[in-house]
Every structure is written in C-alpha cells, then in structure tokens.
Amino acid sequence: MGHQISRRTLFRTASGVAAATALGGTLSACGGGTGAGTTSDKLTMTWWGSDDRHKAYKKALKYFQEKNPKIKIEERYSGYDGFFDRFNTNVAGGSAPDLTQMDTALVAQYARKGVIAPIDEYVGKSLDLTGFSKTLLAAGTVDGKLYGVPSGIGVNQLTINRSGLEKLGLELPDREWTWADLKKIAVEVNKKSGGKMFGVDDGGGGTLQAFEVFAREKGQPFFAADGTKLGFTADTLQEWWEYWVGMRKDKACPGPEITSAAHNNLTKNGLVIGKTLITFDIGVYGAGGSITKETLDFLPSPQGDWSGAREGNFVNGGVLLSATKASKRIEDSVKIMNFFAQDKTAIKDMQLQRGIPPTEKARSIVAPDLTDIDKRNMEAADYISKRVAKASNALPAPTPPPKGADQIWDLLFQSNLAVAFGKKTIKAQLGEFFDQAEQILAK
Amino acid sequence: MTTAKTDEVVTEPTAPEAPSDQRERDRMRRRAARRRGGGWWPYLFLAPWFVGLFGLTIYPMLDSLYLSFTDFDLLSPAKWVGAQNYSRMFHDDPKFWGSVSVTTLYVVVSVPLKLALALAVAVLLNRPLRGLGFYRAAFYLPSLLGGAVAIAIMWRQLFGGDGLFNDFLGWFGIKGQDWISNPDTSVYTLILLAVWQFGTPMVIFLAGLKQLPQDVYEAAAIDGAGVLTRFFRITLPLLTPIVFFNVVLQIIGAFQTFTPAYVVSNGTGGPLDSTMLYSLYLYKKGFTDLEMGYASALAWVLFLVIAVFTAINFIASRYWVHYDD
Numbered sequence A: 001m002g003h004q005i006s007r008r009t010l011f012r013t014a015s016g017v018a019a020a021t022a023l024g025g026t027l028s029a030c031g032g033g034t035g036a037g038t039t040s041d042k043l044t045m046t047w048w049g050s051d052d053r054h055k056a057y058k059k060a061l062k063y064f065q066e067k068n069p070k071i072k073i074e075e076r077y078s079g080y081d082g083f084f085d086r087f088n089t090n091v092a093g094g095s096a097p098d099l100t101q102m103d104t105a106l107v108a109q110y111a112r113k114g115v116i117a118p119i120d121e122y123v124g125k126s127l128d129l130t131g132f133s134k135t136l137l138a139a140g141t142v143d144g145k146l147y148g149v150p151s152g153i154g155v156n157q158l159t160i161n162r163s164g165l166e167k168l169g170l171e172l173p174d175r176e177w178t179w180a181d182l183k184k185i186a187v188e189v190n191k192k193s194g195g196k197m198f199g200v201d202d203g204g205g206g207t208l209q210a211f212e213v214f215a216r217e218k219g220q221p222f223f224a225a226d227g228t229k230l231g232f233t234a235d236t237l238q239e240w241w242e243y244w245v246g247m248r249k250d251k252a253c254p255g256p257e258i259t260s261a262a263h264n265n266l267t268k269n270g271l272v273i274g275k276t277l278i279t280f281d282i283g284v285y286g287a288g289g290s291i292t293k294e295t296l297d298f299l300p301s302p303q304g305d306w307s308g309a310r311e312g313n314f315v316n317g318g319v320l321l322s323a324t325k326a327s328k329r330i331e332d333s334v335k336i337m338n339f340f341a342q343d344k345t346a347i348k349d350m351q352l353q354r355g356i357p358p359t360e361k362a363r364s365i366v367a368p369d370l371t372d373i374d375k376r377n378m379e380a381a382d383y384i385s386k387r388v389a390k391a392s393n394a395l396p397a398p399t400p401p402p403k404g405a406d407q408i409w410d411l412l413f414q415s416n417l418a419v420a421f422g423k424k425t426i427k428a429q430l431g432e433f434f435d436q437a438e439q440i441l442a443k
Numbered sequence B: 001m002t003t004a005k006t007d008e009v010v011t012e013p014t015a016p017e018a019p020s021d022q023r024e025r026d027r028m029r030r031r032a033a034r035r036r037g038g039g040w041w042p043y044l045f046l047a048p049w050f051v052g053l054f055g056l057t058i059y060p061m062l063d064s065l066y067l068s069f070t071d072f073d074l075l076s077p078a079k080w081v082g083a084q085n086y087s088r089m090f091h092d093d094p095k096f097w098g099s100v101s102v103t104t105l106y107v108v109v110s111v112p113l114k115l116a117l118a119l120a121v122a123v124l125l126n127r128p129l130r131g132l133g134f135y136r137a138a139f140y141l142p143s144l145l146g147g148a149v150a151i152a153i154m155w156r157q158l159f160g161g162d163g164l165f166n167d168f169l170g171w172f173g174i175k176g177q178d179w180i181s182n183p184d185t186s187v188y189t190l191i192l193l194a195v196w197q198f199g200t201p202m203v204i205f206l207a208g209l210k211q212l213p214q215d216v217y218e219a220a221a222i223d224g225a226g227v228l229t230r231f232f233r234i235t236l237p238l239l240t241p242i243v244f245f246n247v248v249l250q251i252i253g254a255f256q257t258f259t260p261a262y263v264v265s266n267g268t269g270g271p272l273d274s275t276m277l278y279s280l281y282l283y284k285k286g287f288t289d290l291e292m293g294y295a296s297a298l299a300w301v302l303f304l305v306i307a308v309f310t311a312i313n314f315i316a317s318r319y320w321v322h323y324d325d
Helices: A007-030 A051-067 A083-092 A107-112 A134-138 A162-167 A179-192 A207-217 A234-249 A256-262 A330-342 A344-350 A360-369 A372-390 A405-420 A426-442 B014-036 B041-067 B084-091 B094-125 B132-146 B149-158 B164-171 B186-196 B199-210 B214-222 B227-255 B259-264 B278-288 B292-320
Strands: A043-048 A073-078 A099-103 A157-161 A198-200 A276-279 A296-300 A319-323
Touching (some): A043 A051, A043 A083, A051 A073, A051 A344, A099 A330, A157 A162, A157 A372, A179 A198, A179 A276, A207 A234, A207 A405, A234 A405, A234 A426, A256 A405, B041 B292, B084 B292, B094 B186, B094 B199, B094 B227, B132 B199, B149 B164, B149 B186, B149 B259, B199 B227, B227 B292, B259 B278, B278 B292
Parallel strands (some): A198 A276
Antiparallel strands (some): A099 A319, A157 A276
16 A cells, blocks of 8 residues: 555544444435335235234134135234324325224324325215214214224223222222212222222323313313314313322322323233222223233213213214225225124124224124123123213214324323423413413414 | 454554545545546446435435425425424424433433443453453443344333332332333433443444553553553543544434334333433424424434534544544
C-alpha cells in the first residue's frame, strides 16, 4: 500500500460510517411503498382471537371448502395485539385480505374511509339474515348501510369468581344489583380475606361494562349520535371518578400498580392472579374459560341507584365479518358470511367462540354441547338482553364509535390512572380529559 | 466480531477497519478499471447494492420526507398540508413533549452508565486470565440477546409485582413494589436493561486496550505510577478514539430504542406514558392512530436531533479525543 492510514482518519471515518448507517434505518422504516396485491387465487381471510377460536374457525372453514371446492381460503390469524396495525399496513400496501373479522368499535371508521364494502345488495339473496334482530344488525350498520355481519350477541357483563366468593362465605349478588351493592360486597371481600384480596378491579378507567353503562344510566351516551362529540357531561365523569376514589380508599378495589399491570395484559388481570373476585374485563371468560380454574359466573353491569336512573345496559354484535372494498371476491366473501350466519355445522363448530350466537335457531343448535360455564354465560346474556328489550327508558344502542374512539378510551384509562397514582386531582384531570378528547375528535 | 489473542500483534480493531479497507480496495479497483478502460463493468457488479441503496433506503427516505408534509392515514391518498405536522408537534401535542423528556432521560442516564460499565469490565478482562474467552462470551451474550423480544418479556417478569427482583429484596426484609407498573420507576427498568447489554462496547474497548503500546506502561511503572494514575493518565487518553466511537454509536442507538419499551409496556408506553420512548410514540402515531404523515414528521425531527447530537460529538471530539499519530 502506498500510504499508511492514520488512526485519526480511521476512527473518524469509522465513526462517521457507523453513524450514517445507524441513522438511515429510522427514516426508511417510515417511508411508504406500494406493494403488489395478492396474486394467488386464494381468498384471504383474517381474524384475531384465542387458540380455541382459531381451532373453531379452521374446523368450520375446512368444512366450507369441502362443500365449495372452488373457493380456496388462505387463513391468517393472530391475537388482538397488533392485529389492526397489520391490517392497516396491508391495506396501505395493497395486500388487504378479502374477508376479515372486524371490531364493532372500528367498523365505522373503516366504512367511512372506504376500506370495507357495504353488503346490502346481497341481503335476502346470497346472504340470509333471517333471525337477526335490528338492534343486533345496528352493530354493523354505518350511515344506514350494512358493513358487516354480527357474529353474536355481546352484552355488558361482569365476570365473577363465584367459588372465590363462596370460600369467603359470600353469596353471588342479585342480578338487579346497583353500584352501591358492588361497593358493599367488594368491601366485604377485602375484610373477610384479611386484606389480602379486593372485591373488584378498578373500573374508573374502563369504558365497556363500566363508564359507558354508568353514563347511559344518567341518560347520556358515550358518543353523541353524530359521532363528532362526547355525549356525556363533565359532572357525570366527575361523579364516576369520585365513586372510584371512594372504592380505592375503602380497599374495595386494588391500587394503581395492579390496574396498570393488567392493562392490555390478561395474564395480569386481578381475577386471574387471584387478587380480585370481580372483573370488568370480559376477556377473562372470552379467552376460552381456561385462564382460571375457578368457577366463573356473570352479572349485568350494576344499575344506577339514584332516582330516575335509566337502563344502561345494551346489546351489541360481538365481532363482525366484513369484506374489503378492494377485493375482487366480495361475492365469495358474502358466501362465507352466510355460511357462518346460518350453516348448522359452522354454528356448531363456533360454539360461543364469537359471542352468544345471534339467532334463536343458532342458540338452540349450540345448546346441547355447551359446558357449564358457557351455559351460565348464555343464560346471563339472555337475561340482560330480555331486560334491555323490555326497558322503556333505555337509550338506543350506541352507534358504531367514531374515528379516534380507541384513543379516547385509552385517554379515559390513563386519566383514571393519573388520579389513582395521585399525579392529578380529579378537577385538573377533567379539564385535560375534555380538552384532549375534543382535539382527538376534531381530527 | 473477533478479537485477537494477546500474543498477536494487532494493528487495528476489526470493526472500524472493515469499511475503510473496503474503500481502499474500491479505490484501487476503480483505478484498475480506468486503466483497462472497462467503464461500465464495475457498475454492473455494484448494481445489486445500488438497488438496495436506492430502493430500500433512499427512496423510502425521500418518500417519508414528502409524507411528513401531508395528512396521510395509510388508507386514503395523502393530502398536502405544508408544515402543519411540524407546528402541531411543537405547539399542540403534550404527548410529543412527554416522549421527548422520557427519551432524553433514557439517553442521558443509560449511555454513560453503559459505557462506564463496558470500560470497567473491559479493563478487568484485559489481563492474562484463565478462561478469558468464557468470560468475554458471558459478558457479551446479553448484547446478542438484547434486541430479542424474549429478554424484554423476561424483564417484565423480573421487575413485576410478583417478580424475582422482589423475591430477592424479600430476603433482606424489603417489601418491593411493582417496578414496571409504577410510573416513577418504570423507565429505570428500561435503563437497567440497556446498561445490562454493555457487551458490544465492551468488546470494542477490549480490542482497543489490547493494542495500547506496552512500553509506556513499563516506563510509568518504573516511575512509580499507581494503578489509578496509569488508568487515568495512560489508558484513558490513549483509548479516547475508541471511547468516541462508542459514544457516537450508543447515543444514536439509545435515541432509536423501540423494542424493550414496546414489549415491557405491552405496546402502550404506559403506565402514564412513562415508558413512551420517542420511537414507540412514532410507531403508535403511524400504525395505531393511523397518522402516518405526522409519524413521518416525527421521524424527521428525530433524524435531525440525532444528526445534531452526532455533529456536536464530532466537533467536541477535537478537544478531548487524542489521536496517537
């Protein structure tokens, strides 16, 4: 070699090259790109769920393909975590699935963005929705058009560790219980367990089964009907948070560390780890009932105990099946939706994996094979949906939530947590909550 | 990375050598090509690399620069909004400032601790030691596993309310708390995870230590310099180019940390955004909240911040890095 490389040149160059390489990564990871669409002749179907749900879907789809040899299905499935991150990326990259399980909470935003297809033209022809009630179909209806077939009835239930209560010498509360009853029994749990256990997990940041029901009992929906504003007042939220401050003070529910650890993590849920006996998280049972060995039972969300309290519970549609708009196989996708809605084998295979089956006929098909816990769940759901149907003072079922709804739910959770950790007063946090929520909805 | 045995004469550590050696070779190859007059041949052979550079790095970078001036939700076409994303970041987004302060804390605490530990261990290992290879591998191992999701999950278990760390504290009668789900401590578990992965800078330090000239040490020993004096007066000054190299790399890496924060907080950046590192916020904005235009703007701000830090590093290095030419 003609010259010696000096150490100075060497290290400066090396540091520079390394810096450049390391930097390039972030930026290129953010760039978009137009991917090619799926080229195979298979119909892609995606869903999220537990292992049990995967098995049920696969079994049913196998039967479908035997009956319809012309339709070959590529199945893509995973847990809920990151499911829609992936879905978004696929849609953006032009490789959206043809058919997807859809969250009732997100259907409105995907419908309005033109990602999923309206299917009204097939109803009564290749899509038979006999036996689906209007309130049920509302869960898949956006701006008057149907964008997804509901898989079943979802109701607001609290999951209760009944055997745990019995061990402490306590009884399962009555189905007509109120928020005051919840506090009473939760305090009892803490006392009788010698302070080792708490009655219920902290619902102050919870939407489903929790604040949404409470607000409806006050006659206020979570989102205003047009979806551009919040439907509840600051007073309502303040009263709700104060209730939970009292709950934490009286050790009816655990402190914020346990609440925050359980966020998005079922394995840390208070009921699962044996810290609480009542949970707002419907996932504890939805995970297949296998996550805890205790005997579980179900109760509707508590009722308001003030005068003029209204029925706050409501019925929604479990999950939906939706076809994507860019798909060339919408007709085939509708065929599969119809199969899950009406086919005897499919209904039998799915059991309660996607909620309580939507029609009377379907419920009678699954009834004989149900496990005890499934029976209790179905019975409780039946009780609530009948009570809701009879109630004269119930608000209409919520419309599919607007864009940004998931950010607002997270904001509610974080706000309650900030109060619980003592980082913010209720008053200060209320102001912040409404400011940020308005900003999110304005986008 | 390989390091040479003690008795071999090592001229340069391997990692920094590779790129410039390559450049030298390229230069010679180009010169040779010019002599032969085979103008386009080299480019043909370089083509696969160019495809990668332009297709996977430069094009997406420019694309993201464009997107940073748009409102783009991934699902519908991007709309030009000018500098709105940038002004929103600075005037209208408390979460942005939250993530900036968490990230700053993370970088400022984890990088010096990690480098100090790496250097300390490297100095300890820089002696004829039986089983040296084993120790080196053992200390290096966490870095190899570091990016892995499994380690982050293990971390979540270790520092959870019912985790091993609290069991350990229990032996001394201390009742621990849930370190991960407490907003006052959660970021420190991430910092600890980063510090624990000190292997890469350690190996680089070790390689640097092995090539320090021995005669200086002999002279110092004869003059009666103690261990500390030798370390601060000889080892550290001679090692500054390598310290510099490590500082630059670690700062860039720390600013871009994503995986541990994502996994330990279950993708939430919680509790109360206390683990919302900048990259995680960027990811959430882009892929969860569907604000890819805003996320691209965030990425460019990160790029500029890192570029500025790196530039400061290079300028400051004139005053403290000692090149033994």
